[in-house]
Amino acid sequence: MSDVSVDIEVVRAEIAEEVRRRRAGGAFDALRERELEQLFHQYAPLQGRDGALAETLRAVDVTAYIDPHVPVASSQPAGTAVKRGLRKASFWYMNWIAAQVTRSLSTVARSLHLIDDELTDIRKTLDGLTLSGSPVIALDGADGASAWWAKEARAMAARSTGRVLVSACADGWLVADLVASGGDAYGLDPRTGLIMEAEIAGLDLRDDDLLEHLDAVADDRLSGIVLNGTTEALLPAQRRRLLRRIERVLTTDAVVVLHAVHPDAVDGDDVPAELDLAGARPLRPTTWATLLAEMGFATTVAIGPTGADFLVTATRGRLSVAP
Amino acid sequence: MKVAFVTPRYGPEVMGGAEGAARSLAEHLVADLGHEVEVFTTCALDHLTWDDVLEPGDSVVNGVTVHRFRSAAGRAKEFFILDGAIRSAPSAVSMEEGNRWVEANGPVTPDLLDALEGSTADVVAFYPYLFYMTVHGIGRVRQPAVLHPAAHDEPALYLKPYRAAFGAADAFCYHTRAERHLVERVLPVAETPQIVLGLGTNAEVSRGRSGAEILGTGDRPYVVCVGRVDEQKGAVMLANFFIEYKRRHPSDLVLAFVGPHSSTLPESDDIVITGIVDEEDKWDIIADALVSISPSAMESFSLVVLEGWVKGVPALVNGTCGPTVENCSLSGGGLWFDSYGSFELSLDRLLASPQLRRQLGEAGRDFVRRTFDWPVLIRRYEAFLEQVIERGRSMS
Helix, strand or coil, rough: CCCCCCCCHHHHHHHHHHHHHHHCHHHHHHHHHHHHHHHHHHHCCCCCCCCHHEEEEEEHHHHCCCCCCCCCCCCCCCCHHHHHHHHHHHHHHHHHHHHHHHHHHHHHHHHHHHHHHHHHHHHHHHHHHHHCCCCCCCCCCCCCCCCHHHHHHHHHHHHCCCCEEEECCCCCCCHHHHHHCEEEEEEECCCCHHHHHHHHHCEHHHHECCHHHHHHHCCCEEEEEEEEECCCCCCCHHHHHHHHHHHHEEEEEEEEEEECCCCHHHHCCCCHHHHHHHHCCCHHHHHHHHHHHHHCCCEEECCEEEEEEEEEEEEEEEHHHCC | CCCEEEECCCCCCCHHHHHHHHHHHHHHHHHHCCEEEEEEEEECCCCCCCCEEECCECCCCCCCEEEEEEEEEEEEEHHHHHHHHHCHHHHHHHHHHHHHHHHHHEEHHHHHHHHHHCCCCCEECCCCCCCCCHHHHCCCCCEEEEECCCCCCCCCHHHHHHHHHHHHEEEEEEHHHHHHHHHHHCCCCCCCHHHHECCCCCCCCCCCCCHHHHHHCCCCCEEEEEECCCHCCCCHHHHHHHHHHHCCCCCCCEEEEEEEEEECCCCCEEEEEEEECCHHHHHHHHCCCCCEEEEECCCCHHHHHHHHCCCCCEEEEEEECCHHHHHHHHHHHHCCCCCCCCHHHHHHHHHHHHHHHHHHHHHHHHHHHHHHHHHHHHHHHHHHHHHHHHHHHHHH
């Protein structure tokens, strides 16, 4: 990265604020701005997801008005005059039609805004139960190839006979290890900056959220999953969703490796602030072992040397048999 | 390594788009890394009719062996009626109707698919997803199949035949993360091995002339928009935005459109349209621009933004275009606008600060060098294909 890089998000936020300020102060001609908005949205993709509903509604508003003033520009001599004459002669008719269509579209637009308002209220109410992504919880010194749990995690994941997903894969150290030993592995980590170098170097790493990713995985396609630092900040509904997804995407013969912060360590100062901010409480290792056992896994639990984190390994089907 | 590409059109006569990208990859695999590459394609040049124009048979184009086949059918007359019918609810369209759409879209190429089955390549790359040869070919090849979707958020992506085609791919090669997110949102293929590769930038060339000299704008500063001057590419919108900008901020500033001209723009003394220029003039014009603007909302990658960065020119892109916004965001090399207001303020900010322009331009240049320089990019592609081949061997 260039040493003179600038924070684009800061610049954009300043610009957005200035646009808001000027618009509120009447600095833009509203009619002209509306015409330009119409041009902008003419070929813009309409997106109804990922917070783009407001954008789509803006496009609906912009296009709801039907202009009865038919353009009269012409490349033919006298064409403009002829068109202008026709427009004048038929304006009463065009205006009557356009007014009705505009009225109808405006009613539709208004109803969509009412639905959006309702959805916004519901979203605010459900804010604490959001099912979108959760932060990665990384303890200092507890991640990477030299971490206490790395050897066991590597050995267990390597027993998998198919594709293995490594969550919160950071710089891809475990994915690289598994691939180097002939395995089939890929990684996820929403911290884009961490994965970019290894991704460019050839590892299959993606900056995606775990739950959203699992939604897009076909049934019975993964043979192993490593959950590293991705379960502690999950709210109960998210945890249930994760377990359902894991059950669906894993094959009968499968491995689960789970490394997480121990709940007894949550009150200490070494736990990342993200966990406090998430408002979630990590589960105890025995609880995870019980949940995984309910899915047919044989489990083992190991507590880290400082007691701050733990490792649960789980196998089922033919992989339950010790190699 | 021997690689086969399957693409509906191929050759230097085919400009831009997915087919151009396929040709770049094929030629760089041969020229830079010494691999053997063959291409299975049609005799068509026109993507609207798929009429057979070129001679069928084998030839060698820049070191790449090209096998051309006649199409059994091109674009069907009823295509646009069928297309209109599927648009409102494409995911509800039956498999049979979906297959009819694929056939009507053309080109229908049974001979090509028969020949492809006899290919001795180690890996087959299909580019792009949309056409008959991909839908019906990807499940037929015995080698590992890489799909370069070049997907947009369009109704066809939701049709059932594509679900089967994507499901049969052994790996995906995407232009951008935005494209991957789109595909994974629509189709359950997230676990399939993939790479976000993008496209490589061509070597910059120059005659050493100033951009203003080529444009004939004297000593007036200018911003540039390189690419097709087309309403659908946002050119009309940009021209209107710029005229409004100049009305509100009188100055000597000029907007230069550089590329083939297919839409009528509003007349203005502040707008110059060059039409088609050669590579040297294009690079010289870009080099002296203050800002490179990409107004298009429907780009799957946009090489022209990268070409601006190669010359250290900051970008200003359409905020509804996922791929160009993604590249600006990842590189820190540009801003994006989603209204006239944000266009005006962004342009104002860039024009007012040579330091900001330099910072963004250098960040963009650094990003291109690390990610999209051909030597970097083609090595990444080579390693990816080798992994796909190895994975295919271990699974068979």
